[in-house]
Amino acid sequence: MLNNGDAEVKAEVEAELEALRRRGYLLFVLLKLRATGSISKLPYFLTLSILLFGSMEAITQLEPVYNIRSTFLVIFAVYFSYRISQWIYKAHRVRTRYYDIPSLPRHLIWGNIINAGERLKPSLKRHPDYGFEEIWRELGEPGCFMADLAPVEDRGFLIIAEPQYAEALVNATKEFKHSIPKSNNYHALKPVLGAESIITKEGAAWREMRKRFNPGFQPKYIHSLTGSILSKVEIFVGRLESLAESGKAFKLADYAQDLTADIIAQLTIAHDFNAQSTPEGQGAKSFAGFLTVSRRLSNMVYAVGQGVGWHTIDPIRPLKSFFYETIFQYKLTAIVKERISSTDIGSKSITQLAVSGLPLNKDLVRSCVDQVKSFLFAGQDTTATLIQWICYEMSKASHSEHHAEILSRLRQEHDEVFGRDPFSALKALSSLATAESESLLTSQLPFTRAFIKEALRLHPPASTVRVVPWETTSLSLPLPSHPVSIAGMQIYISQFLIHRNHNVWGPDAHLFNPSRWLDEDYVAALPTGAYRPFERGPRNCIGQELATLEGIAVLVSVARGFVFEKVGLTGRVPPGGEKPENNFSLRLTTSHGVMSLAIPKL
Template sequence: MNAVQVFLGAILVVLVYLFNVMVLRPRSLRAKLHRQGIHGPSPHFYFGNIPEMKTILLQSHSTQGKDKDKDRDIVSVSHNLTSTLFPHIQKWRNQYGPMYLFSSGSIQWLLVSDIEMVKEILMNTSLDLGKPSYLSKDMGPLLGEGILSSSGTIWAHQRKIIAPELYLDKVKAMVNLIVDSTNTKLRSWEARLESKGVVSEIRVDEDLRSLSADIIARTCFGSNYTEGKEIFTMLRDLQKILSNKHAGIPGFRYLPNKSNRQMWKLEKEINSKISKLIKQRQEETHDEQDLLQMILEGAKNYEVSDGLLSNSVSRERFMVDNCKNIFFAGHETTATTASWCLMLLASNQDWQDLARAEVLEVCGNGDPDASMLRNMKTSIKMLHLHLTMVIQETLRLYPPAVFVIRTALKDINLKGILIPKGMNIQIPIPVLQQDPQLWGPDAYKFNPERFANGVLGACKSPLAYMPFGQGARVCAGQHLAMAELKVILSLILLKFRFSLSSSYSHSPAFRLVVQPGQGVVLKMSKI
């Protein structure tokens, strides 16, 4: 066989593979749900419905741009994330109903926004519902096969190790450390105000991101937190690259283009730094029992003989990938939520005053540092009124993660619908958390009072509130996130008054999490 024949044979194999991946397999999956009465927009070859999604988004932005100058008052702005960021969902739900099919490249999706079907999915404890494989492939540089992207027995083992380290009792022990980190950052704000004048403008979102990075590095990685913080900048750059890519387009992640080369370089550097951090810890004599130590000890039992590892997952990768997952999820989501909280408090002065009065009552009128350090462990339980309501409403309007995603690892029956193996499920969190039928006619408005009687009293179905997910795969770090938010916001409220700068532009952006697209700039004065 000559070289030409070998080359032609290779081309044929690739074409057959692409035809199977892009045409035959998707057509088979969709046909099984078509026969059960579920439909959706027709996908294009290779790119699926991605071109149509982009077109709908551009049309929506064009319409919103014309209306933007008519309403400059953020208090009266609609916080409808679906229409702002995902107008294709709104259009296709109206056209095909609360469950419909669509595709992004070769990935086939069943979007589910029917609350009863959502309950069935979230409360399902079977390991036959897992996470889509694209998370560990297309998003592999950021997530690998850590707790956020793994499935089955591998995921169960990871959660068994990580979740107990983030239970409420463990989080309480981290409070003083969170206070220390926050006070250090706030002293830099005070210095800025002293140098620039009584009232100064501060862009808080970047500062909150670095603060959250410091907190997660200290609380989860102990004495190695300095090395841990260096990783955050690279993870942030990696996140920006991945947020501009569409998962599911075959071959794109292998192209040696500029963004992929940057991605590969960052992945290599991040993995190297985490491996170095792990090696340092293994060589040290210490008594730290932080999250890093738990991951290291859990890895000792992560043996091939236990049937937990695939051939491609080494013990080192188990440690590195879970460190990356915690670095990313542990600081990015909290920082973003804190930014949105401050934006909403800045534009709703009555709620800012109520929350500040509550914090003063809990923490006392003396030195804020001393009172917070002395009382925060008990205060954290008491801050269940205005401040917690503000946080809950912020998470309802601006959930950091916008989709709950699952994949059927085997054929599975959910409320009489057979979901075929290989079909992915997408639950749009903003749609459910801002549904007027579940939350009332003011569902798109900032109204923390709705949480006066907790989540159970806030809407018709408590499962419609899922900023941390629900069910078996609920976020393991939710207690740490809430503690961080309460401490950070409490200390800011004690030390500063703030309002929105005239330069603030309300522009939510989806970059793997929902962020203020042009930052949050506040006019601040010291109390």
């Protein structure tokens, strides 16, 4: 039996052990957050110090013996001085170089932070490409230009606006066999993509990964999966019909993302999350459901051009990111492990095809999980964006004669191929054998394919940022006057600017004109690399054939059955001059005749 003194000692010991357990768990979480790049260095070291030393009370007790506060202040001062000196050094290194490259006037201290920052600031709530376009036009539309954002960026930022420069930088060279490396800005995507992602891997590791997954994304194999894609598009069309008839408002982005999530999951891991038929709050869309955590995890990534603010030091944000990442990783690992272990030949997925013949082990499972993460992240958002731009361009037919003629020609082509029924395309394609549907989609719909290409030209859904190592000696930029070394620079190949460059595409570069792709002489005269929505070179987008096929399948399914009308941000002044809302209105048609009206939000 314990006396009172022993009981108190036992209670104190148990309390200390419990405190150690909690501190150990917090330490594990902290190390995990730092390893994934979810928390910056300074908050990391401050929190780590508190966890190691204990509470402030413990620090106070140890202060007379070890001078902890003074020591901590000295360490902090040294660290702060080191960081300041690094910022000064990096700013000086950038500020004294690259003066042969066009740029806005560079301030001795601030570089282009102020004059470029006015066009790129987050409060404008727009993609940085629009700011870069303003700078580009102000500089006289050069083939490339530089933004000196040091010390915010520790390298010069080179924006490419002409294809010849882009081609020189993305293709393989003696020094860079697989193109120049990706920027370290991609590290922020590790919670979403994984550490072994094909998007961020470099060198031989990337080549092996690309070689393994290439067969599953070849056109022939992708077209063999047309039936799966069409079945998902059919659900998408049914949802639009229901919405149009009910008059309910909706976000087109949500419905497009549900569609692309279902398609990419079905094709890569032969798993159906039923994103389009699952109500919010249930199944994969429940609080801890797969789709919910994956989308919330994506939202945790710092948006491009978001700038510096509370979100960069928010202590809750990395914890939420860690929570979603843990659930996402656990659920996806279970699905992938089950799929690559399966012997069901009838439902062979792209991932199964990639690992065929390889021994199952933890490393293989982890690698496959990271690739599926990458496909879900990249394939879902970019194709959903393409679908929205397709609908946006069709919506202009209500107020633009040019777009009305385009839509009329598009519908005429669909009538000739599929019959007059506005919803006959899906039925016709679904009834054909794989080879017949592939032939129809690739050779019998020239204007439809041109429409997709033009949407991708004006609205490229993604881009890439590369980095040239400081020690590089063989890579230079072939400016008209003389070659210029770009060692140490970050390279942003702006498809947005290249695709709108009048020197490349002619005076109507800004105009949506699918017919340009049917003019053989015009296309033949385009410079090499002019069209690059999926980038070019060894590291082009592995899923470009799938994205194009999805876009065509959606376009032939909705172009005749629906009339889209974009309200707000169309370039038209609304009646009365009131501020327009950013929404779509959708009208259901039969044989091009209006039946009902809905007003969904975009």
